[in-house]
Amino acid sequence: MSNLKWRLALIGVLVLASIWALYPRNVKVRQRRADGTFYDTTSYRVPLRKGLDLQGGMHLALEVDDSKGVVADKSEAIDRALKVVRTRIEGLGVSETVIQKAGNDRILVDIPGIDDRERAIKIAQDQAFLEFQITDKTNAFEKALPRLDAIAREKGFGGAVASAGTKAPSPSSSLNGLLTTGADTAAKRGTGAKADSAKKDSTKADSATLGSGGPISKLILGGQMPGQFVVERSNYDALKLFFESPEVIAALPPGKVLRFGNDSTVLANKVYRFLYLLDERPIITGEYLTDAKPNQSPIEGTIVEFQLNNEGGRRFQRETARHVRDNMAIVLDKVVMGVPPVINSAISTRGQITMGGKDLQAAQDLALVLKAGALPVPLRVAEVMNIGPSLGRDSISKALTAGAIAIVLVVVIMLGYYHFSGLLAVGGLALYVLYTLAVLAGFDAVLTLPGLAGFVLSIGIAVDANVLIFERIREELDRGKTVRTSIDEGFRHAMSAIIDSNVTTILTAMVLYQFGTGAVKGFAVTLIAGICASMVTSIFVVRTFYLLWLNRSRGAQTLSI
């Protein structure tokens, strides 16, 4: 009797704990406004987490990109990259993001609710390596051009037709004439390093090709400041490829690098891209950056304002003092942002980057990645899964329908075959569903579509233990044992089979969890939770129901089974 009370109390406690675990509560969620920003709100719901395949969203796998140079210790590099990616993604302001390391060389990113694939990839993958480099003023590029022409002829550089050069004055005179113009256009404001946007009018038509002879030099025109050049946009792709080849990099003057600008300019109805020759050594890099925020200015359009820490500020001041009257290029991931401004006097901790024609969201994203810091290694996208929210809702409703039908069928079968005992099993099944969901909520497990399917399937499997026990009780009754003894013996004999079969299934599910990813992990977790719950309900709960019944109808001679 006291045994029975103790059993009932335990079941009661389990039920209460399950209800508490599943009781709808206020959950903080971030919602997206129409303009792309986020706000916090609370929503009253059951605390079960839905996987990406059920609620919609994006899954990314990033891996170390070793195509441009070998990365010695990938695992360590990924650890450092993970921190950066996490800061960036969390900066997006989406709730319940998952950012984790997988294996040795991969980062998995789950972002619920995001539907802009390109943008999310860009934020996660952009290296965001910020450098400040001084433009070359020794005419080194002009001197190197014959060598580049030679390489181009050797490689059979096709290139597009150079139609830009209408007249060809000597390069030096053209550049000298432009130097002053360039200096005038770059104004300094306060202590800010101001990257001027392209002054289209000042470039005029007096740019000229640097030489008409070689296949490369005929494509390149002098710019408005030392180290700046312009190329026609139609030639941009071919030249970019050419300049990235190792022979060309080796042929450049020592300590100098070639970089394209993100801006373009229009000359005589043609679109041109800027090209810069820069000192390879940056005067400062983005590692000293403490803050970055987007802004809009009526003159320069969209800008990102940044701030350096004290150490960076001191260094920046020292370096800029040495380079007064020089042009300073702000280089992000090897692309010059805006037009390099002239340094009029030493600059300390504040600066800005002009974004050209980009919109405010692009500036927001740039500020975000700058603040999070540069990625220590380049990453490439290994996998992208993008699931629309409507597909997820559809999946949930279908899985729920299937689950409801499965439950009805199982209940009908159990009641039809085992009558009263079947009713006890159905009671156990109800508790099984409750306990399983509670375990999932309690462990903060993620419900996925395969997980839901596994759960529906487990409803069919969950009664197996009951079936084993009931068949055993029938056998014992057949041997002429009393009802009470038969029930005891039935449970006792069925126990070993139930435990052995369930333990092997749990072992398989654990292997699945270990080697599976995403949705499959969710399936394994649901399976394990289901098996544990079904063992508790069939062995303990249904037994208690029997004890209760035996207690009520003392001396029962027959059992409806």
Place this chain on the structure above:
Amino acid sequence: MRILHGTNYDFIKPWRIAIGVTVAFIATGLIFLGVHKGLNRSIEFTGGTLIQIEFAKKPDVGELRSTVDAAGFRGAEIQQFGSDTSFTVRAAGHQAAAGAKVENTATLIQAALEQKYGKSNVHIARTAIVGPRVGDELSRNAMIAIVISLGITMLYLAFRFEWRFGVAAVIATAHDLLSTLAFLAIMRLEVSLTVVAALLTVIGYSLNDTIIIFDRVRENLKKARPEPLYDVLNRSINETLPRSILTHVTVAAATLSLLLFAGEVIRPFSWIMLFGIVTGTFSSIYIAGPVLLWIERRWPRSRGGKEGPSPRNTAKASPRPPAPRTPVGAR
């Protein structure tokens, strides 16, 4: 109500027919594998791009194909997915791998479709882009998962029963794996990660069934009256028959409701489970039992309980082996 109660069928006797049927089925699967050059693997394994598109109204398939071709993805697979307004476009990995960034494939196809059908009539429900390396790794991990789970099971059963039972159960399970793969090949079901999960569930389910019969064998062997293993096996299968039938019926009910109502994404999973119920039942009766008998005949327990291989002179023709001298499991 009681079904198949107190039966006394000889399940072991037709073992030749049973093995003939299963070998024929697996061979058919192998032929299908050969004809189709391997399993129909999802892009999770092959790499590439998959886009699921919901159209506002039923599109012309030929037109859809020419639109995708024109976007530069000739040879992309186009399939109807469930309803007739839902389609998947699958571009192989190599089409994207050449120079262009992999992630652009989806964008290009999407743009081409939106231009053709109008932005409001095309809704992208799902995209998946997988690089080639991920797939190789997944295939390897899936293999490792299957092998490890079989190994762990064998160890557990060797510990709980004894090694002969463990080996017999694992052979029966390996048979289920083979016949399910044959089923996959014949049905041309797409092998995704979810299908691998289903495969492992089938393994677990079939093992369950085998263990429940073996548990009864273990119990019957412990009884005082020594009986040949052949008879013990038959009796155990007969005694557990009502349980087997009822459990299979409830699991089949759950699986059928998944197959019919849970939608297209989960359908391959349901098919495999449904087949798994059949092959699991078959193998625990017709494979696990005869294999256990065969092992027992090859390596019978010696009188002192010491295990060791015996001379290979046992008659091969008769499926009925000599009775074990000491009851199995009595150790």
